[in-house]
Amino acid sequence: MMFEKQNFTDVLKEDISNNISKDCSVNFLSYSVNHNYTVIIEQQKYFCRIYRPHKESRKSIEAEFDFINFLNQNSVKAAAPVGFSSNDIIREVKLSNNVYHYAFFNFIEGDIVLKDKWDLHFINLWGKTLGKFHACSKKYRSPSAQDRRPWNELEWSSVTQLVKNISNLTTDQKTILLKEWEQSIYFFNQLPTSEDYFGLVHYDFHTGNLIKTNSDLIIIDFDDCCRHWFGWDFAMPLHRLSNGHMSNTNLELKNEFIKAYKAETSLPEEIEKNLKVFERIRHLFMLSWLSMRKNEDKWKNIFPNYLKFHIKYLEAFPKLLV
Template identity: 25%
Template sequence: MTDTMYSDDFLGRLEASLRAALPRWDLSPESDVKLLTISENATFRARDAASGRELVLRVHRPGYHSRAEIASELAWLGALGGEGVVATLTPVPLADGTLIADLDDGGVTRHAVAFELVAGKEPAEGEDLPRWFRELGAINARLHAHAKGWKRPDGFVRKRWDYDAMLGEVLLWGDWRAGLGLDGDGRAVLEDVAAVLKRKLAAYGTGEDRFGLVHADMRVANLLVDGDTLSVIDFDDCGFSWYLYDFAAAISFTEHEPYVPALQAAWIEGYRTVAPLTDEECAILPVFIMLRRMLLTAWVASHAETPTAQAMGEAYTQGTVALGRAFLETHGRAAS
């Protein structure tokens, strides 16, 4: 991605191409269209004043997810919502019954999908957050149980979030070694951390009981609280990974905060109300937290033009090194 993706010209062009496609979802081209977020994708909210209909529209960036991958995400999302596993977004078909629209963005084809609007707001930091993480643990347990038993449709394909994809040879979100402000000493620390993670993850393994289809990005920004209901949105990064990685993703960008142990305890408590979680599994959670932190350090560097990455900056990389030092004190060094 480049800085032009975040220019007024780019956003205006993208909104114009989306507005032209609104009738395909039975929305007026004169609908009020508002940009909600832009990161990997651009997400808009469209409201048709004449009909009162409102939709959330996600325009995918090219070169990341294929049409088949997007269709697979929507298939799982539809199954989860239809079976009442989790409160989430409902995909909305176009007039022809399909779920994915193609938009022309200056000769580049972009895929777009629509969802029904879900009420709620992001849970705030504070004394209520452990309550919602307890609920999130139960939701995760139900998601994982569903993933283990769900018969995936033919052609189902999603990315694999394993060590190689995050820190090894594939690097879906970039190289942590390019971390903003990372110096030689910090790189040496994180090289050691990466080696320890590789060893521990190999020992933990990828058996069917511990590795499968997960949300993979269930951070607070992707949660909505409405009364007593916790909804989970944005399955854009769902894929195959360790089930316990879902907790690490849930504390994205806050791994260093002093309240994380309380969130972890609440998540474990909630998970165990639905499914067993062994002491061995609980003990390896710090490994997944460190793995996610390393991955996000790479993401911040490779997406430096995004508002989220700009808010993190070099301080996030420095925090990763500090967490890495503490991790090595507890979990040993690569040669040990």
């Protein structure tokens, strides 16, 4: 059975009951790339993630947790992994003859800030949170950082073939997309990789991965955390702030986000002047990412509109490279 169709409720409850506490309940929460559950153990609520097989090794997950703990130790608030003994922070369950890693995290009680609440105060907090996160990442020196994959191993190698296989693209459109992808790789290969430019990024820094609690934003879901240019973490916020258009819509909010970020850490000129390029490349990558999952229930209704959107802006990208 495909991973997205699996139901882990029973095996999770069995493992928790046998090894942690019989006073527990397990409830399915969501599926994206991983399976997510809420678990209550002795009246304490936790978030539980079942890792997609072959996506992350145990060593890579350990590196994710080391980085999260470093962030929390340096005043960047992030949902922390939880262990019930010294050696069980990453657990395993078996289902259909496969072994899956899973882990618990602190369950953050708070709110995801919806778009109609994105005022200047929230945008400032969002930008500051990213700035603090990147400032901390620039100081992170643990050897385990090398156990998180580099940007070009996160399904990027398959983009060319995926574009060729999108059936409702014309030959000319495929040619333009493939050229765009070549330009993207060239763009990255010209960027510096010094600590002010390149390090561990969140990779998916949208408001769905930020929980508002009183005056703080708590960062969650570091599953895709990887080694990349810091400009990548701007792509999703700026995309959302422009209402998904390659334009200057909501320029005041974008400027506030960048100003708040720069109050916490430096933003090299070469990154700042190319933020729209990062935004555009992320959109191209998401198109290919969705095309791999276009038949899954969660994504099949999203892909057609996403494809139409991308085609509409195909001509914009070459003009962004400066």
